[in-house]
Amino acid sequence: MNSLPNDSDKRMIPKDQIDSPSIEEGNSSGSLNGGNQVLKKGPWTSAEDAILVAYVKKHGEGNWNAVQKHTGLSRCGKSCRLRWANHLRPNLKKGAFTPEEEQLIIELHAKMGNKWARMAAYLPGRTDNEIKNYWNTRIKRCHRAGLPLYPPNICYQVSCENQQSNHSSDYSYNEKQPDEFLQGGNLDIPDIVFDNYTNNGSLSYAPPFPDIAVSSILSQRFGFQNYALPNPTVCCVERPDETEKVVPASNGTDNDGCPRLDNVLFEPSGKMQESFGLSCLYDPDSSSNSLAHHGGATGSCASLNDTFSASSLIPGTLKLELPSLQYMETDSNSWLACSSTPFDLVNTYVKSPPTVPLQTDCVSPRKSGLLEALLHEAHVLSSAKKEPSEKISISFVTPTDMADCPELSINDSKLVEHKDPVSPLGRSAAFVFNEGTPLISGNFLDELPHPLASSNSDSILVDAEHVSSPNLGEKDISYCRDPFRPDALLGSAWLENSSQNALDHSVFNDAISILLGQDLCYEHKPVPAETSSGVMQGFGLKSCPWNNMPSACQMP
DNA sequence: AAGGTAATCAACCGCATAGAT
DNA sequence: CATCTATGCGGTTGATTACCT
Numbered sequence: 001m002n003s004l005p006n007d008s009d010k011r012m013i014p015k016d017q018i019d020s021p022s023i024e025e026g027n028s029s030g031s032l033n034g035g036n037q038v039l040k041k042g043p044w045t046s047a048e049d050a051i052l053v054a055y056v057k058k059h060g061e062g063n064w065n066a067v068q069k070h071t072g073l074s075r076c077g078k079s080c081r082l083r084w085a086n087h088l089r090p091n092l093k094k095g096a097f098t099p100e101e102e103q104l105i106i107e108l109h110a111k112m113g114n115k116w117a118r119m120a121a122y123l124p125g126r127t128d129n130e131i132k133n134y135w136n137t138r139i140k141r142c143h144r145a146g147l148p149l150y151p152p153n154i155c156y157q158v159s160c161e162n163q164q165s166n167h168s169s170d171y172s173y174n175e176k177q178p179d180e181f182l183q184g185g186n187l188d189i190p191d192i193v194f195d196n197y198t199n200n201g202s203l204s205y206a207p208p209f210p211d212i213a214v215s216s217i218l219s220q221r222f223g224f225q226n227y228a229l230p231n232p233t234v235c236c237v238e239r240p241d242e243t244e245k246v247v248p249a250s251n252g253t254d255n256d257g258c259p260r261l262d263n264v265l266f267e268p269s270g271k272m273q274e275s276f277g278l279s280c281l282y283d284p285d286s287s288s289n290s291l292a293h294h295g296g297a298t299g300s301c302a303s304l305n306d307t308f309s310a311s312s313l314i315p316g317t318l319k320l321e322l323p324s325l326q327y328m329e330t331d332s333n334s335w336l337a338c339s340s341t342p343f344d345l346v347n348t349y350v351k352s353p354p355t356v357p358l359q360t361d362c363v364s365p366r367k368s369g370l371l372e373a374l375l376h377e378a379h380v381l382s383s384a385k386k387e388p389s390e391k392i393s394i395s396f397v398t399p400t401d402m403a404d405c406p407e408l409s410i411n412d413s414k415l416v417e418h419k420d421p422v423s424p425l426g427r428s429a430a431f432v433f434n435e436g437t438p439l440i441s442g443n444f445l446d447e448l449p450h451p452l453a454s455s456n457s458d459s460i461l462v463d464a465e466h467v468s469s470p471n472l473g474e475k476d477i478s479y480c481r482d483p484f485r486p487d488a489l490l491g492s493a494w495l496e497n498s499s500q501n502a503l504d505h506s507v508f509n510d511a512i513s514i515l516l517g518q519d520l521c522y523e524h525k526p527v528p529a530e531t532s533s534g535v536m537q538g539f540g541l542k543s544c545p546w547n548n549m550p551s552a553c554q555m556p
Numbered sequence: 557a558a559g560g561t562a563a564t565c566a567a568c569c570g571c572a573t574a575g576a577t
Numbered sequence: 578c579a580t581c582t583a584t585g586c587g588g589t590t591g592a593t594t595a596c597c598t
Binding site: 042062063115117132136 | 582583584585586587588589591592
Binding site: 041042043044076078079082083086087129130133134137140141 | 562563564565566567568569
C-alpha cells in the first residue's frame with residue numbers, strides 16, 4: 001500500500017506533482033476552494049493520478065471531497081470522482097468499442113434514452129462518459145449521413161423486449177444482468193414474430209374509455225386479423241422508468257391481450273408523445289406543416305445539439321431527443337434500398353459515409369418489383385372502394401412478386417391468408433389509417449392507436465435470416481418489421497405519394513364510422529386539442545400525414 | 557507543408573437527488 | 578421540516594489528434 005500524505009503532511013506534494021502543471025502555473029484555470037486553495041483544472045497528470053489511486057486504495061471510493069484534505073491534491077472532489085470513475089478505477093476497458101458493444105449501446109439507447117450511467121452498467125469496463133461520447137459522435141455521423149440512429153432491427157427488438165418485459169414482470173430488461181447483454185444472444189436479431197404484440201407497456205396508458213379491441217373489430221369488419229401494428233415503442237421506445245410510472249399494462253389490454261383502443265387514443269398527458277418522441281413531426285396546425293414551432297428549423301428538425309433519444313421528450317420544453325426519422329436528410333429509402341442488414345448498413349455507413357448521396361448507391365425500390373406490386377394493389381383497392389364490409393386484401397405483394405422475391409416467400413402465405421394490411425413496404429395499418437379518413441379531429445390516426453394491432457401470433461412472421469438477408473426482401477421486411485418506424489413511415493409516405501394516394505379513403509371512412517361511430521366518436525369529440533396533439537405527437541402521425549412528410553423532411 | 561475541418565477524448569459545469577444534520 | 582452536503586448524472590466545452598484540401 002502506498003503511503004499517502006496525511007493531514008499533517010498534505011502539503012508535501014510529490015515531486016512529480018510539482019513538476020506537473022501546478023496550481024501556481026494553472027491559476028488561470030483554477031478556482032479557490034473553501035480553504036482558499038486553488039483547485040486545479042484541466043488534464044490530470046500522472047502524479048495526480050497516482051495520488052488519487054493511492055488514496056482510493058487506502059480509503060476506498062467515496063468521500064471525494066476528502067481527497068484534497070487528505071492528499072493535498074488540488075482537485076475538487078467532483079473532479080477526483082470523475083477521474084477515478086473514468087480513468088483510474090480498475091477493470092476499465094480502454095479502446096474502441098467492439099461491434100458488439102456498439103450494437104448494445106444502440107440497443108440500450110433505444111431502450112433507455114440518454115441514460116448513460118445506466119447504459120454503462122451493461123457495458124462492463126465502459127464508462128458513461130465513453131458511451132456518451134460515442135453516442136454523440138454517432139449522432140453527428142448519422143446526421144451527416146442522413147441516416148437514422150436506430151436500425152430497424154434495434155427498434156423492433158426493443159419493442160419486443162418491452163413487450164416481453166411486460167409479459168414477464170419479474171424479468172425485465174432492466175433487470176437483466178449486464179453480462180447477459182454481451183453474451184450475444186440478446187443482441188441477435190430476433191426471430192421476428194409479431195406475436196402477442198399487444199401486451200406491452202405502451203398499452204399502459206389507460207384513459208377511461210370503453211374496452212374496444214380495435215383489432216378484433218377490424219377483424220370482424222374487414223377481416224384484418226393480423227394488424228402487425230407494433231406498439232409505439234417500435235419507433236421510439238419509452239423509457240423503462242417512464243413505463244413504470246404509468247398504469248399497469250394490464251389496464252391497457254383486454255383479457256386476450258388485445259390492446260384497447262382507449263389506451264392509446266386519449267392519453268391526456270402527452271405520454272405517448274414522450275414515448276414516441278415524434279413530436280417534431282407533429283404539427284398541431286395541420287395546415288402549416290411547420291416544424292419550426294418545435295424548435296426545429298424547417299427542413300431540419302434536429303440540431304446537432306439535440307441529443308437523440310428514443311424516448312426522452314420533455315413536453316413543453318421539448319428538449320428534442322428525436323427519433324431517427326427526424327434527421328431530415330434521412331433518405332426514406334435508406335433502409336429500403338441498401339443491402340446488408342440494417343444494422344450493418346447503418347454502422348458501416350455511419351462510420352464511412354459515402355461521398356455520394358446514398359440513394360444513388362442504392363437500388364431503387366422500384367427495382368424490387370414491390371413498388372409495382374404496391375401500385376397495383378393500391379389500384380385494385382381504389383377500384384374496390386366502398387366495400388368495407390368485405391375482406392380487404394392489402395397484401396401489397398402479389399404472388400408474382402413473391403416469386404420474384406423468394407425472401408418474402410416465408411410466411412407469405414400468412415400475409416395473404418390473413419389479409420394482413422402490412423405491406424412489405426411498410427404499408428402497415430399506419431398507411432391504412434393514414435389513408436383512412438379522419439374522424440373527428442383529423443386523421444383517423446389521431447385517434448387510432450398503433451397498438452390496436454393485436455396481431456395474432458402468426459400474423460407476421462419474419463425470421464431473422466430474412467431480416468438480415470441482403471436481398472430486396474429484407475429491405476421490405478425491415479419496414480414490415482417496423483412499420484411505425486418513422487423512417488419506415490416516411491418511406492411509406494414516399495411510396496404513398498408515388499402511388500398517388502391510391503387507396504381510397506372512403507373504404508376507411510366507412511370502416512371507421514362503423515368502428516367508432518358509437519363509442520369513440522362520442523367519447524372523442526371533447527378531447528382537447530392538447531390531448532389529441534399529445535397523443536398524436538406520440539404517434540407522430542396526427543395531422544402530419546406521412547404523405548406530407550417530404551415537404552417537412554426534405555428528401556436528399 | 558500549411559491551414560482548415562472533423563473526430564475523439566477528457567474534463568468541467570450545472571442540476572437533481574438522497575441522506576445527514 | 579428546512580437546510581446542507583455529497584454524490585451522481587447529463588450536457589457541454591476545450592484540447593488534442595487525424596484527416597482533408
